[in-house]
Amino acid sequence: AQSVTQLGSHVSVSEGALVLLRCNYSSSVPPYLFWYVQYPNQGLQLLLKYTSAATLVKGINGFEAEFKKSETSFHLTKPSAHMSDAAEYFCAVSVYGGATNKLIFGTGTLLAVQP
Amino acid sequence: DTGVSQNPRHKITKRGQNVTFRCDPISEHNRLYWYRQTLGQGPEFLTYFQNEAQLEKSRLLSDRFSAERPKGSFSTLEIQRTEQGDSAMYLCASSSKQGGAEKLFFGSGTQLSVL
Numbered sequence: 001a002q003s004v005t006q007l008g009s010h011v012s013v014s015e016g017a018l019v020l021l022r023c024n025y026s027s028s029v030p031p032y033l034f035w036y037v038q039y040p041n042q043g044l045q046l047l048l049k050y051t052s053a054a055t056l057v058k059g060i061n062g063f064e065a066e067f068k069k070s071e072t073s074f075h076l077t078k079p080s081a082h083m084s085d086a087a088e089y090f091c092a093v094s095v096y097g098g099a100t101n102k103l104i105f106g107t108g109t110l111l112a113v114q115p
Numbered sequence: 116d117t118g119v120s121q122n123p124r125h126k127i128t129k130r131g132q133n134v135t136f137r138c139d140p141i142s143e144h145n146r147l148y149w150y151r152q153t154l155g156q157g158p159e160f161l162t163y164f165q166n167e168a169q170l171e172k173s174r175l176l177s178d179r180f181s182a183e184r185p186k187g188s189f190s191t192l193e194i195q196r197t198e199q200g201d202s203a204m205y206l207c208a209s210s211s212k213q214g215g216a217e218k219l220f221f222g223s224g225t226q227l228s229v230l
Binding site for chain 1: 119146148155156157158159160163165170171206208216217218219220221222223224
């Protein structure tokens with residue numbers, strides 16, 4: 001079965017510091033991987049996705065993630081945190097089963113950005 | 116693109132009552148998903164529609180839950196005889212592209228509290 005594990009339910013960084021949110025996946029087939037962001041009282045928004053075209057994926061708002069098969073990881077990074085990055089971040093893997101592809105989400109990482 | 120709209124934003128009900136939520140997807144999207152998100156967890160897949168056909172239901176959906184998508188446009192999710200364990204955020208998402216890398220557009224959700 002496919003799954004994702006997010007290490008660290010809460011991460012706090014200072015404004016301007018590197019953001020690193022960790023995600024490890026488990027999959028018996030080449031996975032499609034995603035990072036979504038959820039701001040308070042809003043729905044989830046896609047940050048970026050990995051579809052096997054390139055291992056380094058660039059997303060919106062300066063975020064990027066690198067697919068590392070040897071480490072089964074897909075960590076999310078941003079060189080310099082902004083206050084507006086404070087939100088909850090979810091890693092997800094796409095699973096095909098039944099009639100459709102479904103997203104299996106991790107438990108989320110709440111990012112706090114300190115001034 | 117007006118986005119995915121969900122109503123109501125919040126619903127408070129007493130145990131045993133029935134509730135219904137509505138989702139209006141992006142107009143050209145033929146695929147519609149319902150997810151449930153509880154505190155501290157990522158969203159969990161509930162059910163999927165392609166046009167008006169409900170093609171897949173999760174085992175999470177007990178017989179007290181029913182979803183419809185008449186005419187392949189808006190969708191409703193009804194919960195009968197609500198229980199306290201039904202308290203959660205119910206998220207709707209839509210997409211237009213088939214495939215494992217499809218991008219889901221999420222609504223802001225309906226927060227259900229069962230007293």
